[in-house]
Amino acid sequence: MTHKQEMIERIRGFNRFYTNIVGLLDQHFLDSPFSLTEGRVLYEICNTDECSAKKIRESIAIDEGYLSRILDDFVRRGLIKKTRSPVDRRLRIIVPTKQGKRQFSTLNDNSNKLISNMIRRLSAKEREELLEKMDGIRLLLEKTK
């Protein structure tokens, strides 16, 4: 086994590990009125200016038709409003309703609690270390694009 092979094995080990971590965190969607994908879509809607299906698809990688239906569903559930952009009438601009924002903020709070719980055993110093390492990984992997 080459050195490189070991390296790859360690990275894959980390991926499996972290997939599980994120998986555990995502379990909470089970207790919420949103699927994981719906949650991600709602996140984008609430954090994107002049949001549209197009913009969502720029950050999520989701089938166009599927997204269209999710958005329709959100409309039915009173979470968002869709209006054609006056600038380019092909686009529907998407804005969360008051209720949509409220639901998103609940979702958000629950995610925060889970993360909070995840790091509950760590000391202040360890938390700082964790963040540094996370940012470091991000920085390194962003080079690969």
Next chain:
Amino acid sequence: MTHKQEMIERIRGFNRFYTNIVGLLDQHFLDSPFSLTEGRVLYEICNTDECSAKKIRESIAIDEGYLSRILDDFVRRGLIKKTRSPVDRRLRIIVPTKQGKRQFSTLNDNSNKLISNMIRRLSAKEREELLEKMDGIRLLLEKTK
């Protein structure tokens, strides 16, 4: 020192980032005869001694019925053999066939290539850093259990 809310936001940012990374890597299942879940099941089968549905469920979190069908499908595809354990005839012990092992190893090779590609732009030193940080995160988060 970072405020707690910011801290959580940074962790969640990392989670979103890394979910995307893993998501990209998992795209390769699209070009393979396995779904992501099937791949994970096959991984467990090939890396678990005296493997059984029970043992798989200890590491994967998957519906019992669903797993049962996946395994049946693997049998149909000639990837595994199931035999009742002589020790406890409720259990079916699962062994990969020669072909199963071969397919798994292909899957494995492709995963490796993807990882290899992911780190292609990093210098030796940076790769070492990446691994250290990954191991560090793992160590820190394992404390939380």
Next chain:
DNA sequence: GTAAAATACTTGACAATGTCAAGTATTTTG
């Protein structure tokens, strides 16, 4: 030893999630 409970898995029915391709409305390009 035997009845009841527990375990390991299977099966049927079904719901949720995701994909593909063709279609509509609108804008851009040549």
Next chain:
DNA sequence: CAAAATACTTGACATTGTCAAGTATTTTAC
């Protein structure tokens, strides 16, 4: 202005996952 491109929608369908009831076997409690 016609053709191509863009943004989204819709229908048909496949994949993936869930729930609950069922079978075979073993363990537990008497």
